[in-house]
Amino acid sequence: MKAAAARGQYSEAKETLYLALELAWTEWKLAFTVGLGQQPRLRTIRAGDLESLEKEVARGKARFGLAESARVVSCFEAGRDGFWLHRYLVSQGIENRVVDSSSIEVSRRRRRAKTDRLDAAKLVAMLVRYEQGERRVWSVVRVPTVEQEDQRHLHRELDTLKKERTRQSNRIKGLLAGQGLRLLVDKHFLERLESARLWDGSPVPGGLRFRLEGEFERLEFIAGQIEELEHERRRLMKESRSVGAEKARRLTRLKAIGENSAWMFSLELFAWRKFENRKQLGGLLGFTPTPFNSGESSREQGISKAGNPRLRAMAIQIAWGWLRFQPQSQLSLWYQERFANGGPRLRKVGIVALARKLVIALWRFVELGIIPDGAELKA
Numbered sequence: 001m002k003a004a005a006a007r008g009q010y011s012e013a014k015e016t017l018y019l020a021l022e023l024a025w026t027e028w029k030l031a032f033t034v035g036l037g038q039q040p041r042l043r044t045i046r047a048g049d050l051e052s053l054e055k056e057v058a059r060g061k062a063r064f065g066l067a068e069s070a071r072v073v074s075c076f077e078a079g080r081d082g083f084w085l086h087r088y089l090v091s092q093g094i095e096n097r098v099v100d101s102s103s104i105e106v107s108r109r110r111r112r113a114k115t116d117r118l119d120a121a122k123l124v125a126m127l128v129r130y131e132q133g134e135r136r137v138w139s140v141v142r143v144p145t146v147e148q149e150d151q152r153h154l155h156r157e158l159d160t161l162k163k164e165r166t167r168q169s170n171r172i173k174g175l176l177a178g179q180g181l182r183l184l185v186d187k188h189f190l191e192r193l194e195s196a197r198l199w200d201g202s203p204v205p206g207g208l209r210f211r212l213e214g215e216f217e218r219l220e221f222i223a224g225q226i227e228e229l230e231h232e233r234r235r236l237m238k239e240s241r242s243v244g245a246e247k248a249r250r251l252t253r254l255k256a257i258g259e260n261s262a263w264m265f266s267l268e269l270f271a272w273r274k275f276e277n278r279k280q281l282g283g284l285l286g287f288t289p290t291p292f293n294s295g296e297s298s299r300e301q302g303i304s305k306a307g308n309p310r311l312r313a314m315a316i317q318i319a320w321g322w323l324r325f326q327p328q329s330q331l332s333l334w335y336q337e338r339f340a341n342g343g344p345r346l347r348k349v350g351i352v353a354l355a356r357k358l359v360i361a362l363w364r365f366v367e368l369g370i371i372p373d374g375a376e377l378k379a
Helices: 002-013 050-063 084-091 116-131 146-150 153-177 189-195 206-239 243-251 259-270 278-284 309-325 330-338 344-368
Strands: 016-023 027-033 041-046 071-077 095-099 289-294 297-303
Touching: 016 050, 016 116, 027 050, 027 116, 041 050, 041 116, 071 084, 071 116, 084 095, 095 116, 153 206, 153 259, 189 206, 206 243, 206 259, 243 259, 243 344, 259 309, 259 344, 278 344, 309 330, 309 344, 330 344
Parallel strands: 016 071, 071 095
Antiparallel strands: 016 027, 027 041, 289 297
């Protein structure tokens, strides 16, 4: 009877074809199987060759004796290729899982074998485990729609340009410091550069002046792009009727929440993600604690720092602003009581804890309209 039951389970498992894709720039590795203990069928196709992918799926069904209408479940790691492949697979009737790469378990050996073939085989084995009920085997990424993904480009480009502006400004200051000069880099920089003198009273050398003028021209170009994007964001904040813009406008009603943070939190977090509890929200931003309790050792390793680094950095930034502009709120009073009188390290730990509480309070405000205790709204 046990053998018959095993054969029944095996035949039931064979009704599903499992597929793992290991994506590289030039080629993709495909691993097929029908269950645990089954040697995976490994194939290689050219990267982006969807016709070959369809043929290999059909051949995989034939190889394992499945019907053409058999269920297909696939997975690949989130990365450079984004979500277009997920949308294609879903359009073909394939149930796909986009996996968070950092959540995949790996061997802790100092030296371990790693090839695309091994990764694909391991990925398909973990897919089978996940589909059979081991939900903690990895974390599955929530895939945005095309429109939701497209709306994130504006503030991400703005964030990139601001970092480039800082690098460009620092490069100019570094070139000046090499000659003992300290000049303010603003719209009158070229005039100051013309009248600047070195330690011996000589003018700035021609080669250096030519380079500084070129670097400043690039800085001005970046500043112009930033101004255009900020103007477009202000227009969308006023006129757009999208879910993200509506929630961004709602967030800006609170003191200490400006246009920049409201737009980022809405488009990255509140507009399309759904959270069941505050733990999920804290986990997405990497604010989850990581205790180390083993034997006689017991210590806290700090926050996990998993998830979205942009949102985590912005949450900490607006937490400092919250203390300044919402001093009578319960969150600010809680911070003042527990952390304000401590040293620099304790205040640093406290601001991270405040950031986590603040993000949860903003989530409740956006979704349920619950104003944080003691917080003030703008006029």
